[in-house]
Every structure is written in C-alpha cells, then in structure tokens.
Amino acid sequence: MPEGPSIVILKEELQSFKGKKVVEVSGNAKIDLQRMQNATILDFKSWGKHFLICFDGFFLRIHLLMFGTYHINETKDQAPRLHLRFEEGEFNFYTCSVKLMEGHVNDYYDWEADVMSDEWNPQKADRLLKLKSVEKVCDVLLDQQLFSGVGNIIKNEVLFRIKVHPESLVGELPAAKRKEMIKEARTYSFDFYYWKKAYELRQHWLIYKQKECPRCKIRTHHGYIGKTNRLTYFCSNCQIEYVAAVPTGKKKKISTS
DNA sequence: TATAATGTTTGAAC
DNA sequence: AGTTCAAACATTAT
Numbered sequence: 001m002p003e004g005p006s007i008v009i010l011k012e013e014l015q016s017f018k019g020k021k022v023v024e025v026s027g028n029a030k031i032d033l034q035r036m037q038n039a040t041i042l043d044f045k046s047w048g049k050h051f052l053i054c055f056d057g058f059f060l061r062i063h064l065l066m067f068g069t070y071h072i073n074e075t076k077d078q079a080p081r082l083h084l085r086f087e088e089g090e091f092n093f094y095t096c097s098v099k100l101m102e103g104h105v106n107d108y109y110d111w112e113a114d115v116m117s118d119e120w121n122p123q124k125a126d127r128l129l130k131l132k133s134v135e136k137v138c139d140v141l142l143d144q145q146l147f148s149g150v151g152n153i154i155k156n157e158v159l160f161r162i163k164v165h166p167e168s169l170v171g172e173l174p175a176a177k178r179k180e181m182i183k184e185a186r187t188y189s190f191d192f193y194y195w196k197k198a199y200e201l202r203q204h205w206l207i208y209k210q211k212e213c214p215r216c217k218i219r220t221h222h223g224y225i226g227k228t229n230r231l232t233y234f235c236s237n238c239q240i241e242y243v244a245a246v247p248t249g250k251k252k253k254i255s256t257s
Numbered sequence: 258t259a260t261a262a263t264g265t266t267t268g269a270a271c
Numbered sequence: 272a273g274t275t276c277a278a279a280c281a282t283t284a285t
Contacts, residue, residue: 066280067281
C-alpha cells in the first residue's frame with residue numbers, strides 16, 4: 001500500500017540482492033517468467049510508485065497498486081505473484097501488477113518528474129503546472145506525470161501544510177503559493193519516508209483522517225473531491241480556497257487580441 | 258460483517 | 272474520434 005516513499009524503502013530493503021543471479025523463479029504473474037531464470041539483477045530503481053528490477057536488456061515493472069505487499073526471505077500463506085530465489089535468500093511479491101518491459105528504464109521514465117529522485121526538477125513541474133490552470137490542486141498533486149510518487153495521504157498533508165483548500169484552482173494560486181506546493185510535495189514526501197521507516201507515519205498526520213484541525217481546533221471537513229474523486233480532509237478555516245472571483249453582474253470588458 | 262482504503266487500467270458509454 | 276467514468280482487480284483493518 002504504497003506512495004512513492006514506500007517504494008524507495010522497498011528499494012533499500014532489497015539492496016543485498018543487487019548483482020545476484022536468479023536461481024529459481026515462479027509466480028502467477030502473466031509474463032514470461034523464464035526470462036529471469038539465471039539472469040542477474042543489475043539494479044533496482046524506482047519511479048514514483050513504480051518499482052523496477054533491472055536485468056540486461058529488460059526490466060520488471062512492479063506496481064503495488066492499493067493492496068500489494070512483499071516479503072523478503074519470508075513467504076506468505078498465499079501464492080506469490082512473483083517469487084525470485086537466489087543462492088542466498090529470496091523475495092516475493094503479492095497482489096501487484098507485474099510487467100516485463102523490453103529495453104532500458106531510461107527509455108521509459110522521466111526521472112525529473114519523481115519527487116523522491118535526485119533528478120527531481122521543480123522548475124519543470126512549475127512549467128507544466130502553469131498549463132493546468134483550470135484544474136484543482138487536489139487533482140494535479142495526484143498527477144503522476146507531474147508529481148510522480150505523490151499519493152492521497154501526501155496530497156492531503158501538503159495542502160494542509162501550505163494552507164491551501166483542495167478545491168483551489170491551480171490558475172488562481174499566487175505564483176509563490178504554487179511554488180510552495182511544488183516544494184512541499186518533495187519535502188513532505190521525504191518526511192513521509194523518514195516517519196515510515198520509524199513506523200510512526202500515522203501519528204504525524206495533521207489533517208488526513210483527523211476529526212479536528214490541529215491549528216484552530218474546529219471540526220475538519222472531508223469528502224470525495226475533484227475529478228480524481230479521492231477522500232480529502234481539510235480545514236475550511238485554515239486552508240484558503242483560491243477560486244475565480246464571482247462575477248458581479250457587470251459585463252467585463254473583453255480584450256481583443 | 259460490511260465497508261472503505263496509501264491506485265491504476267480498461268473498455269463501455271456518450 | 273475523443274472524452275469520461277464506472278468497473279475491475281484484490282486484501283486487510285476497522
């Protein structure tokens with residue numbers, strides 16, 4: 001059940017298998033499992049919520065979706081979607097999407113879009129955000145092309161931190177606020193990462209699943225918001241809604257260009 | 258026990 | 272033909 005930071009943790013947990021040869025492969029994934037037999041793992045990579053196992057000339061793309069799990073040097077009482085065994089140790093993935101991709105990861109992924117990546121490019125994100133002026137902030141934060149790795153929890157917490165109402169329109173945000181959202185998407189993702197590793201993620205939730213606002217103590221609101229229709233918590237007192245000014249009834253002069 | 262949840266893809270329907 | 276949206280997938284905690 002991962003957002004981007006959880007996949008980075010997964011990558012770290014598997015580091016000891018880097019350079020190791022697969023001696024046994026099985027699972028109910030609908031791919032050609034034999035491609036992995038005797039193949040050596042060159043590297044593990046991640047792009048947002050995608051976990052990538054790199055071999056020579058191809059790679060596996062694993063997405064844990066909502067309920068995916070994995071076990072390292074352990075098994076679960078359930079048939080694995082993908083089981084890889086090595087001379088020493090094994091790892092198993094369950095309830096996930098597994099795809100075998102031909103070629104190299106660099107030919108598929110734009111690392112600059114991954115909020116957890118060293119190559120994350122906030123200027124590029126800003127440039128792309130400006131093209132989404134009529135979208136709501138709660139939707140663009142979940143756009144994996146823009147903020148790869150950001151999931152629903154991060155979305156909720158980022159918007160609370162920057163005091164922006166989830167239904168705000170991107171085009172109505174002051175430029176400084178827009179940049180703050182981009183900056184916080186990464187900053188909060190790293191906080192999420194450290195807290196998750198310490199098994200204390202939940203206790204740091206300020207708005208997500210909270211009954212009252214930790215700042216002003218009023219009751220929070222929540223609902224399924226935006227075109228993404230995901231559960232969103234917010235404080236209507238602390239989070240400003242940036243929306244187009246309501247028409248006054250007077251006709252506005254339309255500029256002719 | 259029924260429900261909802263850290264997500265994405267697919268294909269029907271418009 | 273392009274878009275929109277419900278359904279599908281699948282597991283576990285509350």
